Amino acid sequence: EIVLTQSPATLSLSPGERATLSCRASQSVDTYVAWFQQKPGLAPRLVIYDASNRATDIPARFSGSGSGTDFTLTISSLEPEDFAVYYCQQRSGWPPAATFGGGTKVEIK
Amino acid sequence: QVQLQESGPGLVKSSGTLSLTCAVSGGFISSNNWWIWVRQPPGKGLEWIGEIYHSGSTNYNPSLTSRVTISADTSKNQFSLKLTSVSAADTAVYYCARDSKAGIDSWGQGTLVSVSS
Numbered sequence: 001e002i003v004l005t006q007s008p009a010t011l012s013l014s015p016g017e018r019a020t021l022s023c024r025a026s027q028s029v030d031t032y033v034a035w036f037q038q039k040p041g042l043a044p045r046l047v048i049y050d051a052s053n054r055a056t057d058i059p060a061r062f063s064g065s066g067s068g069t070d071f072t073l074t075i076s077s078l079e080p081e082d083f084a085v086y087y088c089q090q091r092s093g094w095p096p097a098a099t100f101g102g103g104t105k106v107e108i109k
Numbered sequence: 110q111v112q113l114q115e116s117g118p119g120l121v122k123s124s125g126t127l128s129l130t131c132a133v134s135g136g137f138i139s140s141n142n143w144w145i146w147v148r149q150p151p152g153k154g155l156e157w158i159g160e161i162y163h164s165g166s167t168n169y170n171p172s173l174t175s176r177v178t179i180s181a182d183t184s185k186n187q188f189s190l191k192l193t194s195v196s197a198a199d200t201a202v203y204y205c206a207r208d209s210k211a212g213i214d215s216w217g218q219g220t221l222v223s224v225s226s
Contacts, residue, residue, distance in 0.1 A: 053211070
């Protein structure tokens with residue numbers, strides 16, 4: 001099973017600051033990584049798919065990068081609505097399966 | 110825009126079977142997508158349970174494969190989850206979702222299932 005490790009667990013930042021979230025895979029997953037945003041009581045929302053493609057209606061301040069085992073989600077300038085938990089997810093390997101990382105909470109400093 | 114809605118009992122007895130259904134509207138489960146189940150224990154992270162394709166092909170989380178079955182009913186445009194021999198560790202919010210070529214882009218609102226002793 002491919003394990004995804006996210007860091008840091010918590011990121012304390014102020015609105016307007018840059019957020020950099022990391023996701024590391026235990027083995028190569030090519031570019032099959034997605035990022036999700038989740039707010040309390042709500043379902044996750046797709047932010048980035050295939051490592052660097054923004055999902056529908058996601059603002060340009062969100063960007064993703066990486067390939068192989070190391071991936072990054074960057075929020076260039078935090079807006080109040082961006083404070084949430086972010087999960088990375090991969091679907092790769094054999095047998096086919098998907099896994100999620102443990103999450104990074106982006107909180108207001 | 111496709112919409113998904115989970116339904117099923119909110120309380121299941123320990124050692125029993127958890128059964129949930131996901132009704133899909135605004136799209137067809139016979140389309141070229143995987144239809145998946147994800148769960149989230151209270152206060153914890155997301156866990157992928159498994160998926161089904163309209164052809165009937167399934168893939169499951171290796172840690173759950175002995176207890177889980179996902180099936181689909183194209184005539185009702187819905188798919189289902191069965192999880193046997195449940196314990197308190199299976200208490201979670203269960204989500205159904207669509208995994209398209211552009212990621213897991215549509216989610217149900219989630220349903221809380223509690224396992225009682």
